Amino acid sequence: MRKMRTLLGFVHCCCCCCFLLLLPPPLWVSLAAAKQLLRYRLAEEGPADIRIGNVASDLGIVTGSGEVTFSLESGSDYLKIDNMTGELSTTERRIDREKLPQCQMIFDENECFLDFEVSVIGPSQSWVDLFEGRVIILDINDNTPTFPSPVLTLTVEENRPVGTLYLLPTATDRDFGRNGIERYELLQEPGGDGGRRSGGGAGGGSASGASESALYPGGSKRRQEADAAARSSVFELQVADTLDGEKQPQLIVKGALDREQRDSYELSLRVRDGGDPARSSQAILRVLITDVNDNSPRFEKSVYEADLAENSSPGTPILQLRAADLDVGRLAPHRP
Numbered sequence: 517m518r519k520m521r522t523l524l525g526f527v528h529c530c531c532c533c534c535f536l537l538l539l540p541p542p543l544w545v546s547l548a549a550a551k552q553l554l555r556y557r558l559a560e561e562g563p564a565d566i567r568i569g570n571v572a573s574d575l576g577i578v579t580g581s582g583e584v585t586f587s588l589e590s591g592s593d594y595l596k597i598d599n600m601t602g603e604l605s606t607t608e609r610r611i612d613r614e615k616l617p618q619c620q621m622i623f624d625e626n627e628c629f630l631d632f633e634v635s636v637i638g639p640s641q642s643w644v645d646l647f648e649g650r651v652i653i654l655d656i657n658d659n660t661p662t663f664p665s666p667v668l669t670l671t672v673e674e675n676r677p678v679g680t681l682y683l684l685p686t687a688t689d690r691d692f693g694r695n696g697i698e699r700y701e702l703l704q705e706p707g708g709d710g711g712r713r714s715g716g717g718a719g720g721g722s723a724s725g726a727s728e729s730a731l732y733p734g735g736s737k738r739r740q741e742a743d744a745a746a747r748s749s750v751f752e753l754q755v756a757d758t759l760d761g762e763k764q765p766q767l768i769v770k771g772a773l774d775r776e777q778r779d780s781y782e783l784s785l786r787v788r789d790g791g792d793p794a795r796s797s798q799a800i801l802r803v804l805i806t807d808v809n810d811n812s813p814r815f816e817k818s819v820y821e822a823d824l825a826e827n828s829s830p831g832t833p834i835l836q837l838r839a840a841d842l843d844v845g846r847l848a849p850h851r852p
């Protein structure tokens with residue numbers, strides 16, 4: 517803290533000044549600097565006229581006679597001082613900690629502050645003392661953590677094994693420290709049934725018209741297994757701590773995926789901060805399961821029989837074979 521004294525034709529403290537005047541100017545300033553420190557703390561976003569502190573009492577100056585007055589030399593954008601009492605308070609201008617340039621990208625709450633200078637003027641302007649002060653701006657939890665979009669889309673290939681990990685978009689919360697992001701949560705839909713089931717996967721749908729169960733006798737069982745997998749959380753959330761202290765949500769595949777059974781899942785991702793009370797928001801997490809070629813084309817029947825008259829002319833149709841492939845776009849009708 518620096519304190520400078522300006523003499524206006526009167527030596528306010530004869531003994532001290534006689535000694536100080538013998539010293540080189542820089543040392544004179546630095547000796548005075550160690551004497552006084554005006555430091556206050558104030559929560560952001562308060563209304564006007566909030567009392568911050570009393571400069572007079574903190575300097576040990578007796579007021580009331582009107583002989584000593586106070587004046588802000590700097591910092592008056594956000595602060596004001598009562599000329600007679602030395603009471604420091606807020607102005608009409610809102611102090612938004614998240615918008616103060618000096619409060620961005622800091623790692624210590626005490627690094628967010630407003631500096632000011634106040635001059636103390638003696639009787640008949642016989643002397644002036646200039647003091648510097650600092651108001652540390654305390655964070656309040658006035659920002660809700662939010663995702664970059666209300667709907668987050670993730671694409672996952674159906675053959676990804678259990679344990680495969682995907683990075684999810686992070687949310688942002690402009691508040692500081694514990695008022696920032698504390699945790700992410702994955703909300704499973706009731707019954708795990710928030711996604712869209714594949715329509716059987718008979719790519720193109722124009723081939724045989726045969727139902728999945730006809731082509732795949734075990735289809736209903738597979739569907740039951742898929743339903744059970746959906747209910748038991750195919751995906752889980754994991755949150756990693758990054759080197760820069762941020763939290764990184766990750767989605768992990770925890771169950772078997774099969775696009776031909778289910779080609780999308782709709783989950784909810786919630787982010788919460790550590791404020792009191794806490795603020796939170798949610799985004800839809802849409803997981804799209806993409807196709808891989810994991811099905812072979814199959815005929816509708818394993819055995820085809822047809823009667824053919826011995827005098828049939830060349831080119832006479834005998835029978836029609838039907839085949840299907842559950843993968844997307846891979847259906848190729850087979851003809852005799």
Ligand SMILES: [Ca+2]
Nearest residue numbers: 612613614658
């Ligand atoms: Ca704010």
Ligand SMILES: [Ca+2]
Nearest residue numbers: 659691695789
């Ligand atoms: Ca917050």
Ligand SMILES: [Ca+2]
Nearest residue numbers: 655656658691
């Ligand atoms: Ca804040």
Ligand SMILES: [Ca+2]
Nearest residue numbers: 807808810843
């Ligand atoms: Ca497939």
